[in-house]
Amino acid sequence: MPDLPIPAIAPTIPALLFSAARHHASRIAIEENGQRIAYAELPDRALAVARALMACGVEPGDKVAIWAPNCSEWVLAALGVHCAGAVLVPINTRMKGQEAADILARSYARVLVCIGEFLGADYPAMLAPHRPPTLERVVVLGDGHPIGEGAQTWADFLAGGAQVAGSLARARAEAVQTRDTADLMFTSGTTGKPKGVMHAHGPTLRAFAEYVRIIGLRPGDRYLIVNPFFHTFGYKAGWVTCLIAGATILPHPVFDAEAVFQRIEADRVTVLPGPPTLYLSMLAHPRLAEADLSSLRIAVTGAATIPPVLVERMRSELGFEVVTTAYGLTECGGLATICDPDDDAGTIAGTSGKAIPGTELRIVDSHNQPLPAGEAGEICLRGFHVMQGYFENPEATAETIDADGWLHTGDIGTLDARGYLRITDRLKDMFIVGGFNCYPAEIEAALTEHPAIAQVAVIGVPDERMGEVGCACVVLRAGAALDEAGLIAWSRNRMANYKVPRLVRFFDALPVNASNKVAKNELRGRMAV
Numbered sequence: 426m427p428d429l430p431i432p433a434i435a436p437t438i439p440a441l442l443f444s445a446a447r448h449h450a451s452r453i454a455i456e457e458n459g460q461r462i463a464y465a466e467l468p469d470r471a472l473a474v475a476r477a478l479m480a481c482g483v484e485p486g487d488k489v490a491i492w493a494p495n496c497s498e499w500v501l502a503a504l505g506v507h508c509a510g511a512v513l514v515p516i517n518t519r520m521k522g523q524e525a526a527d528i529l530a531r532s533y534a535r536v537l538v539c540i541g542e543f544l545g546a547d548y549p550a551m552l553a554p555h556r557p558p559t560l561e562r563v564v565v566l567g568d569g570h571p572i573g574e575g576a577q578t579w580a581d582f583l584a585g586g587a588q589v590a591g592s593l594a595r596a597r598a599e600a601v602q603t604r605d606t607a608d609l610m611f612t613s614g615t616t617g618k619p620k621g622v623m624h625a626h627g628p629t630l631r632a633f634a635e636y637v638r639i640i641g642l643r644p645g646d647r648y649l650i651v652n653p654f655f656h657t658f659g660y661k662a663g664w665v666t667c668l669i670a671g672a673t674i675l676p677h678p679v680f681d682a683e684a685v686f687q688r689i690e691a692d693r694v695t696v697l698p699g700p701p702t703l704y705l706s707m708l709a710h711p712r713l714a715e716a717d718l719s720s721l722r723i724a725v726t727g728a729a730t731i732p733p734v735l736v737e738r739m740r741s742e743l744g745f746e747v748v749t750t751a752y753g754l755t756e757c758g759g760l761a762t763i764c765d766p767d768d769d770a771g772t773i774a775g776t777s778g779k780a781i782p783g784t785e786l787r788i789v790d791s792h793n794q795p796l797p798a799g800e801a802g803e804i805c806l807r808g809f810h811v812m813q814g815y816f817e818n819p820e821a822t823a824e825t826i827d828a829d830g831w832l833h834t835g836d837i838g839t840l841d842a843r844g845y846l847r848i849t850d851r852l853k854d855m856f857i858v859g860g861f862n863c864y865p866a867e868i869e870a871a872l873t874e875h876p877a878i879a880q881v882a883v884i885g886v887p888d889e890r891m892g893e894v895g896c897a898c899v900v901l902r903a904g905a906a907l908d909e910a911g912l913i914a915w916s917r918n919r920m921a922n923y924k925v926p927r928l929v930r931f932f933d934a935l936p937v938n939a940s941n942k943v944a945k946n947e948l949r950g951r952m953a954v
């Protein structure tokens with residue numbers, strides 16, 4: 426079948442679903458474990474989920490959460506949520522029960538679709554002691570056992586949708602508007618409490634249609650999505666872009682270099698985005714020389730500065746024709762800037778590219794005044810894809826989006842004369858562990874619950890494999906005893922593994938500045954010695 430042009434930008438995700446089914450009917454939309462779902466089948470599969478949600482009483486604007494690893498059901502569930510006119514609330518699979526319950530409670534999610542068992546953890550059991558009363562139904566994927574009132578299997582949930590006519594679900598999907606909120610994605614900030622970012626359908630599709638155009642994603646591409654679906658990199662830059670282009674979604678739940686090599690060979694993968702850690706792991710793998718990676722064509726990375734030699738090695742040793750880098754944050758829908766694949770290796774490695782069409786970019790000083798090219802300051806964005814706001818948090822929204830519509834990212838960077846962005850630091854002290862954003866204030870709040878800790882500051886320190894890891898700088902309570910291994914073990918039971926400090930250093934007192942705030946730069950300096 427000849428390649429088809431990318432259709433006009435759909436106004437909503439349900440409209441995209443129906444358009445993709447028409448344009449790419451015979452192509453495979455999702456392939457997993459030998460099971461294939463054609464684009465022509467996708468609307469009925471998604472509407473079956475929408476019908477089940479409607480049977481549960483879900484109305485337009487209601488919140489429905491998904492807490493599961495990358496799998497075909499995640500995509501079907503999300504599309505069903507959108508078709509029902511509801512708002513999708515993705516939850517990080519690394520979260521523990523209490524962390525997930527907090528998001529479920531603060532989003533007022535009425536329904537949760539969750540995995541039964543993943544990486545040795547029983548998700549319904551983790552949630553059960555903390556389940557908020559506003560959560561009416563828990564739908565369990567896989568072999569897990571439903572727990573509590575309103576809990577059921579995926580099969581039983583779908584069967585319940587039979588009482589709702591397909592025409593009603595279709596009408597509900599077609600009634601969704603471009604400015605309706607599509608998703609509520611929780612991201613942490615300097616306060617340490619996750620904030621819900623509201624984003625509409627239309628801006629997501631407009632931004633990622635540009636992404637599809639720039640990277641050259643095309644019908645028939647086979648996209649191995651290792652980036653988690655709960656993150657914009659796996660969700661919007663992942664399976665949504667596949668629907669825009671008519672590519673095949675190949676969900677992958679956990680990154681493992683050996684498993685990825687096998688899937689590239691067996692599934693003839695053409696597209697493989699990910700953080701630099703992914704490509705470094707592949708380049709270091711003993712099977713690199715013998716693996717058949719000839720199908721690979723497109724790589725997109727970000728989340729960390731990468732050496733130009735890595736770009737060259739990705740091209741020469743992994744065989745990618747297209748290697749590019751991008752920058753975005755949840756508050757702008759996940760995409761703000763991207764390099765042109767034709768840029769030189771130094772530009773691709775050393776910058777995050779130029780603003781996508783429809784986006785303004787500027788660097789400002791501490792007084793919110795624009796700075797000239799080459800001078801470092803806070804990165805600000807303005808454009809169609811800036812978030813609708815933080816859910817039920819107008820104060821934080823006003824702090825982040827100024828009166829002129831500029832989104833203050835909290836990241837520090839420079840713009841060169843060409844308009845290319847270079848990230849140099851982070852105002853918010855965020856650090857990135859293997860592609861996952863870590864916010865010290867959130868981790869510090871959790872660590873201070875330990876009975877032996879009087880004070881703690883968390884900083885990111887360089888790590889060869891992960892890019893950065895967390896280091897907890899701890900002052901103990903008088904007479905208390907605690908060692909590094911003990912605190913790390915305690916943390917693993919209470920927070921997502923990427924948040925767990927990999928290093929612990931003990932201090933008699935933490936250094937402070939004139940405002941009596943912890944001088945984290947001084948702590949970083951001590952760690953570097």
